[in-house]
Amino acid sequence: MTLRLLQSIGILTLACLVAPITATAQTQAAQAKTNTAKRPYTPPRTPDGQPDIQGFWTNSTYTPLERPKNVDKEFYTPEEYAAVVKRAAANETEQTTPGTTADVHYDFTQFGLDRSQSTMTRNLRTSLIVNPENGRLPPLTEEGKKRAAEQAEQAKKVGRWDSAEANQLDDRCLIMGGSGPPMLNTAYNANYQIVQAPGYVMILTEMIHDVRIIPLDGRALPNRNVRQWIGFSRGRWDGNTLVVETTNLNGKNPLEGSSENMKVTERFTRVDKDNIQYSFTVDDPSTWSRAWTAELPLRTTEGPLFEHACHEGNYGLYNTLVGARLEEKKAAEAAAGGGKDTAERKPAK
Amino acid sequence: MRGQPVGWRTWKSLLLVGTLITPTIMAAQAPAYRAPRTADGKPNLNGIWQAMTSAYWDVEPHAAGPSLVRELGAIAAVPGGLGVVDGGQIPYRPEALARRNENRAKRLTLDPEIKCYLPGVPRATYMPFPFQIIQSQKYVMFLHEYAVAVRTVYMDKHTEPPADSWMGWSNGHWEGETLVIDTTGFNDMTWFDRAGNFHSDQLHVVERISARSPETLNYEATIEDPQVFTKPWKISMPLYRHVEPDARILEFRCVEFVEDLIYGNLRKQPKP
Numbered sequence: 066m067t068l069r070l071l072q073s074i075g076i077l078t079l080a081c082l083v084a085p086i087t088a089t090a091q092t093q094a095a096q097a098k099t100n101t102a103k104r105p106y107t108p109p110r111t112p113d114g115q116p117d118i119q120g121f122w123t124n125s126t127y128t129p130l131e132r133p134k135n136v137d138k139e140f141y142t143p144e145e146y147a148a149v150v151k152r153a154a155a156n157e158t159e160q161t162t163p164g165t166t167a168d169v170h171y172d173f174t175q176f177g178l179d180r181s182q183s184t185m186t187r188n189l190r191t192s193l194i195v196n197p198e199n200g201r202l203p204p205l206t207e208e209g210k211k212r213a214a215e216q217a218e219q220a221k222k223v224g225r226w227d228s229a230e231a232n233q234l235d236d237r238c239l240i241m242g243g244s245g246p247p248m249l250n251t252a253y254n255a256n257y258q259i260v261q262a263p264g265y266v267m268i269l270t271e272m273i274h275d276v277r278i279i280p281l282d283g284r285a286l287p288n289r290n291v292r293q294w295i296g297f298s299r300g301r302w303d304g305n306t307l308v309v310e311t312t313n314l315n316g317k318n319p320l321e322g323s324s325e326n327m328k329v330t331e332r333f334t335r336v337d338k339d340n341i342q343y344s345f346t347v348d349d350p351s352t353w354s355r356a357w358t359a360e361l362p363l364r365t366t367e368g369p370l371f372e373h374a375c376h377e378g379n380y381g382l383y384n385t386l387v388g389a390r391l392e393e394k395k396a397a398e399a400a401a402g403g404g405k406d407t408a409e410r411k412p413a414k
Numbered sequence: 415m416r417g418q419p420v421g422w423r424t425w426k427s428l429l430l431v432g433t434l435i436t437p438t439i440m441a442a443q444a445p446a447y448r449a450p451r452t453a454d455g456k457p458n459l460n461g462i463w464q465a466m467t468s469a470y471w472d473v474e475p476h477a478a479g480p481s482l483v484r485e486l487g488a489i490a491a492v493p494g495g496l497g498v499v500d501g502g503q504i505p506y507r508p509e510a511l512a513r514r515n516e517n518r519a520k521r522l523t524l525d526p527e528i529k530c531y532l533p534g535v536p537r538a539t540y541m542p543f544p545f546q547i548i549q550s551q552k553y554v555m556f557l558h559e560y561a562v563a564v565r566t567v568y569m570d571k572h573t574e575p576p577a578d579s580w581m582g583w584s585n586g587h588w589e590g591e592t593l594v595i596d597t598t599g600f601n602d603m604t605w606f607d608r609a610g611n612f613h614s615d616q617l618h619v620v621e622r623i624s625a626r627s628p629e630t631l632n633y634e635a636t637i638e639d640p641q642v643f644t645k646p647w648k649i650s651m652p653l654y655r656h657v658e659p660d661a662r663i664l665e666f667r668c669v670e671f672v673e674d675l676i677y678g679n680l681r682k683q684p685k686p
Contacts, residue, residue, distance in 0.1 A: 112453030112551065119550060229677035239669050258566070260555050262460050262548045263452070267555055274564045276557050278546060284660055293665040369566065372579040376669045377531045377603075386680035393682070 108305055108335040113263040115281075116305045118335050121368035124248065124343065124361050125185045125255040127153045130321070132192035132200030139200065140189040186364045193249075195344070196358040202321055209352040213322050226389035229382060236382055238375035240294050240318050244275040246311045246329045247320070247345035250361065257363065258370050266300055266307060271370040279309055286312060292325060294318055307333040324351040339365040449591060449625035452549065457591050457625060460549050462656040462663065465540035465633070468495035472609035473649055475502050482522050492608075498540070500648040504611060510642040517610025525608055529676060530668035532563050532580035534604025535597050535619050536635040536649065544656055546663050554586055554593065559663045567595050575599020578615055592624040606637075614641040629655040 108116040127150055141149060192200030205213065223231045235241045242249040248257070248270070256271040268277040279300040287297055289312075296314035300307055309331040316325025327349040334342045341363040348356040449457035468476075475497035481490040506514060517524055527533065533541055543559040556565040567586040575583030575598055583599035602615040618638040626632045634650035637643070678685065 114453075119552075224682065227682040229673040229680070237669065237673065239667065258553075260548050260550045260553050262550055265460075265548055267548045267557065269555070269564060269566075274562060276562055276564055278548070278557060278663055280662065287660075291664075294667055295665060369568070371576065372532075372581055374532055374580050377580060383677065383680070386677055390680055390682070 106335070106337050111261050113261075115261055115266075115302060116307070116335060117261065118266070118307065118333055118341060119259050119261055121366050121370065122257045122259065122341060122363040123186065123255050123366040124243075124250045124257070124363050125253075126188065126193075126250050126361065127185075128188055128190055128193055128361075130193045130249070130359065131202060132194070136191045139191060139195075139198070141191055143189065146187075146189050186362045188362060190360070193359040193361050194357060195360050197355075203353045203355045203357050205322070206350065206352060206354055209322060209324075212324065212352070216322075224389075226385055229386065232382060232385075234318055236385075238273055238379050238382075240275065241270075241272040243270045243272045244295060245270075245277070246295065246298060246309070246331055247347070247359070248331075248343070248361070254373065256366055256370055258368065266309075269370060272373055273375045274373055289313060292316070296329075305334060307331075309333070320347065322352055323347065323349045326351045333363075447591075447626055450628075454551055456549070456551075456588060457593070458549070459547050459554070459593060459623060459625065459631065462544050462546045462661045463631060463653040464542075464544040464656060465651055466654055467498060467540055467651050468493045469498045469540045469649070469651065470537070470542055470607055471495065473498050473607045473611055474504060474609070475499075476609070498649040498651045500650065505644045505647055507642060507644055510612075514610050514612060517605070517612055519610075521608060521610050524610070526604055527608060528672070530561055530672045532561055532604070533558070534580055534600065534606075535565065535582050535584075536621065536637070537604060537606050538563055538565070538581070539621075539633060539635070539653070540651060543666060544661070544663060554595075557663060559666045561666065561668055567593075580604055582617075582619070589622075592622050595619075595621040595623070597621070612642070613637070613639045616641045623653075626652065629657060631655075 108118065111117045111119070194200045194202065197203055225231055225233075229237060241251055243251040243255055243257075248268070251272055254271045258269040258271075260267045260269070264281050266279045266281065268279070270276070275295070277295060277298060279298045281300045281302070283301065284299065286299070291297075292313050292315040294315055294317060296311040298309050298311040300309040302308075311329045311331070312327075314325050314327055314329075316323075316327075320327065327347060329345055329347055331343065331345040336342045342360065343363050344358060344360040346356050346358045347353070449459070452458045452460070471492045472495060476492070476495055478494040479492040481487060481492070483490055504514075522528070527541075538545065538556070538558050538560070541558070541560050545556055545558040548555040548557060552568070552570045554567040554569060556567065558564070563581060565581045565584055567584040569586050569588075572585040572587075573583075578599055578601040580601060580603065582597040584595050584597040586593060586595040588594070597619045598617070600613070600615055600617040600619075602613065602617075605612050616639050619635050620638075621633065621635045623634075624632050631653040632650070633653050634648060636646050636648045638646040674685065
């Protein structure tokens with residue numbers, strides 16, 4: 066298992082390449098609304114009286130955060146959706162084409178969402194972003210543009226394989242997109258376990274066994290100098306909806322270029338036995354001209370979660386660094402050797 | 415026997431019975447205190463807990479000692495400890511003891527904690543970090559500050575470990591006041607402390623946890639591993655509740671802190 070999980074290091078990178086091509090899933094929004102209209106669903110209660118959202122969940126989906134540029138509507142028809150899924154799945158499979166680099170490492174028919182081991186949510190939405198209505202991130206503020214430009218400039222100076230720290234956060238097993246907040250779908254293993262106890266909701270993310278312990282007692286935020294990768298979350302029940310506000314992020318895991326001033330407000334509503342409507346609003350005046358909101362349903366999946374000891378077996382990071390240094394050495398030798406050859410040949414002329 | 419006074423006989427049989435049922439007595443003793451109940455009627459162990467012991471340096475009795483890193487002076491010097499192992503010493507097989515001593519000699523490079531690896535069980539319990547118990551009907555979660563280590567204890571459905579792992583596979587049940595956790599499915603890569611005490615993948619840990627007062631728990635773990643030890647042995651210690659009203663598990667995402675140590679020699683440019 067470990068080996069397999071570890072092969073995953075770097076797979077997210079590939080997944081990122083896949084993501085823009087992807088499209089959709091999810092009917093929940095629409096379905097949920099219909100269901101609610103018909104017969105309001107009342108979630109069961111935990112022994113201490115909280116609406117019960119416990120269980121194993123997945124937010125696995127092909128729906129991209131932003132609406133693809135060639136799509137100009139909010140929902141696909143079921144036929145279009147099927148076509149989009151088929152195309153995305155084909156794209157994943159293509160990566161295992163014999164003779165390609167990807168094929169050496171990964172079998173997407175095992176890892177990908179198409180024939181994945183886990184359930185996939187289904188939604189006809191063309192983007193996770195529901196507000197702005199065009200399904201795309203709002204315009205950057207001047208400050209946001211300046212920061213993006215500076216970061217792009219900085220990135221040019223550093224090669225991805227120059228050091229461990231220059232690698233992507235998921236390759237380093239530091240934090241992954243599923244951890245949140247907000248909790249975004251990962252390309253595989255997009256699984257969560259929710260457990261509730263008096264005064265707390267705990268969310269365990271399968272990827273890198275990341276944990277959020279959300280207190281419900283309305284306590285004050287820690288001093289703003291105490292900042293964390295996952296920030297500090299505080300939750301409260303608004304009827305059957307769990308509302309979680311997070312601030313004090315350290316800004317080292319930016320979401321689409323966000324700053325450490327980002328505030329994330331998440332809403333979890335169990336709309337029927339098998340579905341949680343999850344939405345989040347991102348408010349970051351240092352980056353975007355307005356707040357934006359996305360919806361990403363959670364659907365029940367079969368447990369349990371397994372231990373994803375990512376860092377402990379991070380052969381991927383080690384090997385890529387070794388490989389990069391070896392390539393450099395070979396290149397340097399070739400350059401030196403080439404020079405030598407020339408020098409030797411010259412006198413022969 | 416006939417010639418012996420009755421008192422001696424009684425004493426001897428008590429001793430014998432005592433030896434046989436010591437674990438039961440130990441478990442039964444603490445619950446003289448009856449824990450508050452959860453809404454579903456179980457002893458309520460929810461809370462943020464921490465051991466107050468130097469067992470994380472060495473579970474066996476040990477005197478104070480110098481830091482492994484000269485520059486850290488007294489900051490990282492080892493505090494002494496009276497030990498948490500019943501009887502003081504771990505019953506190693508001879509060849510295993512040699513390995514332990516080698517581990518100890520090379521602990522600055524071999525201790526998995528130095529690399530921010532998952533701590534395993536029971537080490538996670540008495541590291542110098544708090545952990546939180548989130549207790550529901552089906553699962554009891556152990557959420558450790560160190561390395562965001564997590565352990566799920568399955569209370570309702572007991573299954574065999576699906577594969578070996580760092581934190582093992584835990585099945586739990588209630589025996590009156592006591593949460594009993596049976597954990598197997600370990601790999602052989604975790605240690606018990608910073609002193610090189612180790613186990614194989616045959617490790618089997620049975621923990622017994624009960625409340626001893628509103629703010630303390632009794633914790634004991636019986637450790638069995640026929641490849642490494644001649645017989646099962648036991649550790650025990652109290653755990654203390656963090657009573658600060660704003661107590662919470664903070665993030666100790668230590669991967670970031672060890673990257674230069676692990677991968678620093680593979681940098682393109684030496685660190686400025």
